[in-house]
Amino acid sequence: MNTQRSAELFARAQQLIPGGVNSPVRAFRAVGGTPRFMARAQGAYLWDADGNQLLDYVGSWGPMILGHNPPQVLSAIQEALQEGLSYGAPTEREVRLAERILAAYPGCQRVRLVSSGTEATMSALRLARGYTGRELIVKFRGNYHGHADSLLVQAGSGLLTAGGGTAQSAPSSAGVPQAFAERTLVADYNDPEGLEALFAARGEEIAAVIFEPVVGNAGVLVPTPAFLEALHRLTQQYGALLIADEVMTGFRLAPGGAVELLGLKPDLVCWGKVIGGGLPVGAYGGRAEIMEMVAPSGPVYQAGTLSGNPVAMAAGLATLEALAQDPPYARLEAYGAALEQGLREIFTQAGVPVAINRVGSMITVFFRPGPVRTYAEAVASDTEAFKRFFHGLLERGVYWPPSQFEAAFISAAHGPKELERTLEAVRDVYLG
Numbered sequence: 001m002n003t004q005r006s007a008e009l010f011a012r013a014q015q016l017i018p019g020g021v022n023s024p025v026r027a028f029r030a031v032g033g034t035p036r037f038m039a040r041a042q043g044a045y046l047w048d049a050d051g052n053q054l055l056d057y058v059g060s061w062g063p064m065i066l067g068h069n070p071p072q073v074l075s076a077i078q079e080a081l082q083e084g085l086s087y088g089a090p091t092e093r094e095v096r097l098a099e100r101i102l103a104a105y106p107g108c109q110r111v112r113l114v115s116s117g118t119e120a121t122m123s124a125l126r127l128a129r130g131y132t133g134r135e136l137i138v139k140f141r142g143n144y145h146g147h148a149d150s151l152l153v154q155a156g157s158g159l160l161t162a163g164g165g166t167a168q169s170a171p172s173s174a175g176v177p178q179a180f181a182e183r184t185l186v187a188d189y190n191d192p193e194g195l196e197a198l199f200a201a202r203g204e205e206i207a208a209v210i211f212e213p214v215v216g217n218a219g220v221l222v223p224t225p226a227f228l229e230a231l232h233r234l235t236q237q238y239g240a241l242l243i244a245d246e247v248m249t250g251f252r253l254a255p256g257g258a259v260e261l262l263g264l265k266p267d268l269v270c271w272g273k274v275i276g277g278g279l280p281v282g283a284y285g286g287r288a289e290i291m292e293m294v295a296p297s298g299p300v301y302q303a304g305t306l307s308g309n310p311v312a313m314a315a316g317l318a319t320l321e322a323l324a325q326d327p328p329y330a331r332l333e334a335y336g337a338a339l340e341q342g343l344r345e346i347f348t349q350a351g352v353p354v355a356i357n358r359v360g361s362m363i364t365v366f367f368r369p370g371p372v373r374t375y376a377e378a379v380a381s382d383t384e385a386f387k388r389f390f391h392g393l394l395e396r397g398v399y400w401p402p403s404q405f406e407a408a409f410i411s412a413a414h415g416p417k418e419l420e421r422t423l424e425a426v427r428d429v430y431l432g
């Protein structure tokens, strides 16, 4: 496979952009080698700058649930383009997108639209602090909620491979003041007893607990019923807000996201990715009584020049409309189940110990014996073995996320042909 053009672009990029990329995990640091620069995409496929066709399991890290370039989304964007790019004034599409989001999440009565997942979680935390008058937040080791200061404490995603702090409440990025990190308490995912102990010690000071309802950013981790029960019970008992970060899972795992799938009752929900259909949109929402604390209704300030951008709204709205008209969730589950089963058979035959975690269209192959339920179990994976898997697939035209600690995403454009091509590539790597 010729990758000369990607190599040239990467060399140029490294002289211009830190690490040659505008978001760390794209740099392939966790797997080595040269990242592919992409030139175009269609359906389940990407084409890199050298013209190589790649079967895509990254899906822009989640937004592209319909596959690339769905016609109804493209035409909605084209229509919006004719009407202007940005007004800095309210528009009908914002109302319609807000209606769609709230209809899918009956526990939420108000939603504020922003431009990224980071903005959504950061604003939800400010709101939780403003609403409760408390300062502490709780997050889980290896969960990632974007790059706001308070949340870069024991964070997942690219930070799992980039190194960073390890002590309790140590920042996982340089430049995060210790004073901020100290206001973030870190607990273990799927450890209800640990959470109980944390609340027993500091419960009265805790404004909110933020969590990934299905983790994607340590690789896929599935919450246990006991953990979910403890989250709800303790936040309620101590008057802290429960914030479900559905940036990755919202409108992906079910029409009402993980909240619907798992029967959760969070106080606030954060969205991103799918609700923008590939353009920059995030959102946070909840009960009116809490959300009306946000400016201009209330004293918690939050704003954005490009919030509710009409072109981005058109993309998000068309995506959510397509998902509602022809729900792909059963097909995504069927594809995911078949992929999981096929991978299990190949790895068993090859004698390679793996733990495969999957919820619907999110899947991770951990290179270690299972089960993998916690962050500690995830990070004990054999990352060298993962590199072999990743590069083996890439050489065979399958673009898997370039880190052990990420979810792979299936789209509605993935069908039997793509499934067979994927399994054939894996067979070729391990069984020759």
Ligand code: PMP
Residues within 6 Å of the ligand: 061, 116, 117, 118, 119, 121, 144, 145, 146, 147, 157, 212, 216, 217, 245, 246, 247, 248, 272, 273, 282
């Ligand atoms: N929360 C979760 C669960 C995420 O997966 C991400 C991004 N991967 C974010 C928040 C941050 O979103 P963004 O990258 O759009 O700022």
